[in-house]
Amino acid sequence: MNPVIKALTFRHACKSFDPRKKISKAHLDMILTAAHLSPSSFGMEAWKFIVIGSDDVKKALRPACWNQPQITEAGHVIVICARPRAIDPLGKYAGKNFERRGLSEDATKTYIEKYKNHMETEVFPRMSAYAWCSKQCYIALANIMTAAASEEIDSCPIEGFEKDWVEKVLNIDTKECEVAVLVALGYRMKEQPPRRRHPMEQMIEYR
Numbered sequence: 001m002n003p004v005i006k007a008l009t010f011r012h013a014c015k016s017f018d019p020r021k022k023i024s025k026a027h028l029d030m031i032l033t034a035a036h037l038s039p040s041s042f043g044m045e046a047w048k049f050i051v052i053g054s055d056d057v058k059k060a061l062r063p064a065c066w067n068q069p070q071i072t073e074a075g076h077v078i079v080i081c082a083r084p085r086a087i088d089p090l091g092k093y094a095g096k097n098f099e100r101r102g103l104s105e106d107a108t109k110t111y112i113e114k115y116k117n118h119m120e121t122e123v124f125p126r127m128s129a130y131a132w133c134s135k136q137c138y139i140a141l142a143n144i145m146t147a148a149a150s151e152e153i154d155s156c157p158i159e160g161f162e163k164d165w166v167e168k169v170l171n172i173d174t175k176e177c178e179v180a181v182l183v184a185l186g187y188r189m190k191e192q193p194p195r196r197r198h199p200m201e202q203m204i205e206y207r
C-alpha cells in the first residue's frame with residue numbers, strides 16, 4: 001500500500017489513549033518537523049505550536065476542553081495557535097516574509113501590494129484574520145496527524161474546547177496568538193472502530 005494511504009488508514013480520531021505510553025522525543029521532533037514544514041497561504045506561517053507534556057498542565061486544560069479524557073490520557077497535546085496580528089499586510093512580520101524570498105526591492109513591493117489587495121478584497125470581507133490564520137493551522141494539524149500515523153502514533157483533533165478558557169489556563173498572550181485547534185497524541189487503548197465515509201463518487205466530481 002502507498003505509505004501515505006497506509007498512514008491515513010491507520011489514523012482515526014482516537015478517543016481512548018493509553019496514559020502509560022509516552023511519545024519518544026525523536027517521534028515528537030519528527031511530528032513537529034511535519035508541522036513546521038506545512039505550507040501556508042503567502043508563506044505567512046502565522047502559527048505557533050505549544051507542546052504540552054506536563055500532566056499538571058493537561059489536567060488544568062481538560063475542563064476547558066469539554067472535559068474530554070483524551071486531554072489527560074494522551075501523552076502530549078499540541079495546542080495550535082493562530083497569529084492574526086502577524087498577517088497585517090503593512091506589518092513588519094508580513095514584510096519580512098516577502099523580503100526573505102530574495103526578490104528585487106521592486107518585486108518585493110509589488111508582492112506586498114498584491115498580498116494587501118488580496119487580503120482586503122477577498123479575505124477580510126469574508127472572514128476575520130483569526131479565521132484565515134486558523135485555516136492555515138488546520139493544514140499543520142493534518143500534517144501532524146499524518147506524520148504521527150506514519151509512526152503508528154494515534155491522534156485526536158480537538159475542536160471541542162472553550163477558547164477563552166484554554167487561553168487563560170495556558171496564560172497565552174492573545175495579542176500575540178490565539179488558540180485555533182488542539183491535537184492529542186499518544187497510543188490507542190482500543191481497536192480502531194470501523195471507518196465511516198460517504199462513497200468517494202458522491203464527494204468527487206470530475207469535469
Ligand SMILES: Cc1cc2nc3c(=O)[nH]c(=O)nc-3n(C[C@H](O)[C@H](O)[C@H](O)COP(=O)(O)O)c2cc1C
Pocket residue numbers: 011012013014015068156157158159160161181195196
Ligand atoms: C477539526 C476537528 C475537530 C475535532 N474535534 C473533536 C473533538 O473535540 N473531540 C473528538 O472526540 N473528536 C473530534 N474530532 C474528530 C471527528 O469527530 C472525527 O475525525 C470524525 O468523526 C471522523 O472520524 P475519524 O477521524 O475516526 O475518521 C474532530 C475532528 C476534526 C477534523
